[in-house]
Amino acid sequence: MATASPAARGFPSIKAIRTYVVDGVGSGGDYHNVKGGHWLIDTSISTPMSRWEKYRASRTSWGINVLGSFCVEIEGSDGTVGFATGFGGTAYTPEAMFVLQHVGLFTNTSNDSSSQMYRGSMFYGRKGLPVAVISVIDLALWDLLGKIRNEPVYKLIGGATRDKLDFYCTGPEPTAAKSMGFWGAKVPLPYCPEEGHKGLRKNIEFLRKHRESVGPDFPIMVDCYMSLNVSYTIELATACLDLNINWWEECLSPDDTDGFAQIKQAHPQLKFTTGEHEYSRYGFRKLIEGRKLDIIQPDVMWLGGMTELLKVAAMASAYDIPVVPHASGPYSYHFVVSQTNCPFQEYLANSPDGKTAITGGTTGIGRAIALEYIRQGANVAINHLNLPSDAHHKASLLAEATAIKEKDEKAGRLIEVEGDVTKPETGKNLVERAVKEFGRLDVFVNNAGVCQFAEFLESVASSITLRIFFGGLLDHDLFSSTVRINLDGAFYSCQAAARQMAAQGDGGSIIAVSSISALVGGGLQTHYTPTKAGVLSLMQSMAVALGKYKIRCNALLPGTIKTQLNDEDLNDDKKREYMESRIPLGRTGDPSDMAGPAVFLACQELSGYVNGAQLLVDGGLFVNLQ
Numbered sequence: 001m002a003t004a005s006p007a008a009r010g011f012p013s014i015k016a017i018r019t020y021v022v023d024g025v026g027s028g029g030d031y032h033n034v035k036g037g038h039w040l041i042d043t044s045i046s047t048p049m050s051r052w053e054k055y056r057a058s059r060t061s062w063g064i065n066v067l068g069s070f071c072v073e074i075e076g077s078d079g080t081v082g083f084a085t086g087f088g089g090t091a092y093t094p095e096a097m098f099v100l101q102h103v104g105l106f107t108n109t110s111n112d113s114s115s116q117m118y119r120g121s122m123f124y125g126r127k128g129l130p131v132a133v134i135s136v137i138d139l140a141l142w143d144l145l146g147k148i149r150n151e152p153v154y155k156l157i158g159g160a161t162r163d164k165l166d167f168y169c170t171g172p173e174p175t176a177a178k179s180m181g182f183w184g185a186k187v188p189l190p191y192c193p194e195e196g197h198k199g200l201r202k203n204i205e206f207l208r209k210h211r212e213s214v215g216p217d218f219p220i221m222v223d224c225y226m227s228l229n230v231s232y233t234i235e236l237a238t239a240c241l242d243l244n245i246n247w248w249e250e251c252l253s254p255d256d257t258d259g260f261a262q263i264k265q266a267h268p269q270l271k272f273t274t275g276e277h278e279y280s281r282y283g284f285r286k287l288i289e290g291r292k293l294d295i296i297q298p299d300v301m302w303l304g305g306m307t308e309l310l311k312v313a314a315m316a317s318a319y320d321i322p323v324v325p326h327a328s329g330p331y332s333y334h335f336v337v338s339q340t341n342c343p344f345q346e347y348l349a350n351s352p353d354g355k356t357a358i359t360g361g362t363t364g365i366g367r368a369i370a371l372e373y374i375r376q377g378a379n380v381a382i383n384h385l386n387l388p389s390d391a392h393h394k395a396s397l398l399a400e401a402t403a404i405k406e407k408d409e410k411a412g413r414l415i416e417v418e419g420d421v422t423k424p425e426t427g428k429n430l431v432e433r434a435v436k437e438f439g440r441l442d443v444f445v446n447n448a449g450v451c452q453f454a455e456f457l458e459s460v461a462s463s464i465t466l467r468i469f470f471g472g473l474l475d476h477d478l479f480s481s482t483v484r485i486n487l488d489g490a491f492y493s494c495q496a497a498a499r500q501m502a503a504q505g506d507g508g509s510i511i512a513v514s515s516i517s518a519l520v521g522g523g524l525q526t527h528y529t530p531t532k533a534g535v536l537s538l539m540q541s542m543a544v545a546l547g548k549y550k551i552r553c554n555a556l557l558p559g560t561i562k563t564q565l566n567d568e569d570l571n572d573d574k575k576r577e578y579m580e581s582r583i584p585l586g587r588t589g590d591p592s593d594m595a596g597p598a599v600f601l602a603c604q605e606l607s608g609y610v611n612g613a614q615l616l617v618d619g620g621l622f623v624n625l626q
Contacts, residue, residue: 012076012148017137022069022085044506044550046227048253050192072140082144084331086136086301114138114307127279131304138305139331154334157310161340165333170223171349173439174214176379179413183344184219184246185210190506193232200232202505204239211243213439219246226250226277230259234266247271247295254278260292273297276326280304284312288319297346299326300335309335317341358382358445362393362416364563365513365594366447370397370414372595373443373602374404379412381434383426383448383493386418421448421489427496440504443602444497446490446512446535450482456526479527486531490538494553498546507550511601512539513594514555516618520625536614543612552611554601559618561589584620593617 049055069087076082117134146153154160169177174185190206191199210220222245228236233251247270252259254274264272275297278284281304287293296316300309313323313335323339325332328347336342358370362384370380380401384394394416401414417433419426434441494510501508515532522529535555542553560579580587597617600606616622 012078016075018073020071045188046192051194084139135305154338158338166344167347175439186221368591369598374412422484424492427493487534502549559621
């Protein structure tokens with residue numbers, strides 16, 4: 001007859017295990033499931049599925065979050081509850097497979113419970129989904145044990161070995177990682193071997209551009225997501241020797257131990273890593289004992305939980321191989337801070353896109369869009385003329401952007417670039433500066449524009465002082481000035497953005513601010529309405545021309561939006577009341593009314609199939625004029 005030890009009898013037993021489906025954006029154990037989409041899903045990244053062309057456009061082809069997220073809750077006999085979240089299995093699975101094995105066990109027997117779960121689920125497979133479920137139950141048990149003992153988990157597994165953690169950042173923007181203080185940056189490789197020599201050249205150019213953006217000494221790592229083969233890895237690593245890549249991650253499947261031996265033999269001076277997709281300590285034993293890898297990267301949520309991770313770390317320590325857990329989160333943090341052979345931790349960047357450039361961004365509609373993009377986590381470069389009268393607008397915008405960043409560390413940052421959009425080089429300079437600061441360009445908003453009322457018989461014949469969007473005065477023929485700013489400027493700027501996005505190879509979003517005036521006539525706007533119709537037509541033609549590059553081009557058509565362009569008219573009560581009487585919503589618009597639609601068109605997750613569209617933001621004015 002078996003009896004519990006005196007030590008075990010001092011702990012509560014497991015009373016119940018409950019599981020819940022966790023649904024909705026921002027919930028659950030899937031770190032891709034965040035507000036506004038995620039660059040990891042919506043960016044072209046080489047994966048095991050990339051060998052088939054139809055799966056290259058989106059990483060969702062690799063099964064991210066297909067089975068959803070769930071929460072496991074374990075209740076002790078004393079009423080204490082521990083929990084953990086995870087993904088890769090249904091909420092039914094933990095209860096169906098493991099409840100009977102746990103009810104009645106003492107809560108301080110994690111090794112025994114882990115072994116029982118692993119052996120009990122071998123009928124369903126030794127890796128993959130059963131182990132993902134085991135991981136969540138194990139983590140919930142550790143959470144429960146910590147609460148019973150009133151100690152954090154890192155103390156239960158050895159105690160802190162340092163008072164702070166160092167992080168590198170995985171994401172599309174090494175320059176942003178550097179500016180935010182991360183010690184290094186890891187970027188995903190965009191092209192797979194099946195894309196041939198052209199894809200190889202693009203990979204090399206992609207990595208070279210990132211190296212140039214952060215300088216020669218900032219560490220850059222490359223994540224290959226098990227999508228390469230031995231010969232391609234050797235050729236790519238050879239071509240990038242001068243780029244000083246810190247390590248090459250997951251070039252091959254972790255099952256291909258012979259392949260790792262070959263690439264290490266070809267490049268003994270380089271570092272190669274793997275591990276996030278190895279799901280058992282037996283697989284890690286083979287990787288570790290062969291000394292084929294310089295770092296191993298197990299994922300605590302896929303390996304079997306904290307119990308198995310500690311066993312793998314002990315094996316690695318015997319061979320002096322560092323352990324750097326995959327991804328980021330509280331489970332990994334507790335582990336890393338307690339282990340002497342875990343030098344740092346990964347941080348996964350969470351943002352919908354990346355960088356945005358906006359022409360005419362210091363006031364009005366452009367300002368509102370820029371600030372909302374920053375709130376959503378995008379880094380923004382704005383263009384302005386830098387006229388004396390523009391100084392206070394620029395200063396207040398920079399101050400507001402700084403305040404947003406101080407309040408929310410996940411917010412983006414803002415840079416400003418001087419230039420006249422009527423000159424072809426201005427758009428090019430704006431794009432180049434954005435790429436230099438942020439690493440790439442994902443969204444471009446053409447907003448710079450002018451609007452002044454004038455009689456048709458006078459608008460060309462006389463020289464009229466033109467008050468432009470940015471503030472300040474320019475003396476030019478009204479018609480030619482309006483065309484140069486509104487239409488020529490849009491063409492040059494959008495072309496510069498499109499060239500950059502096409503070179504990046506993974507699409508983007510270009511948005512132009514046209515006007516309701518593109519669709520209706522205006523007796524005092526004969527010089528203006530053709531330019532806005534031209535901007536709308538430009539975006540439609542660009543949508544056709546750039547679709548093959550996965551670049552979406554759309555137009556926003558504001559109605560009567562109160563800005564400095566029309567403040568005099570709207571300050572006249574009679575004029576304002578007349579305008580409002582024609583708008584079904586009964587009010588004129590505010591620049592902030594344009595920000596939400598601009599976010600919608602920027603976000604691949606929300607508007608990924610919207611291309612060549614015209615979006616009216618007018619309170620219903622256009623339909624009321626019909």
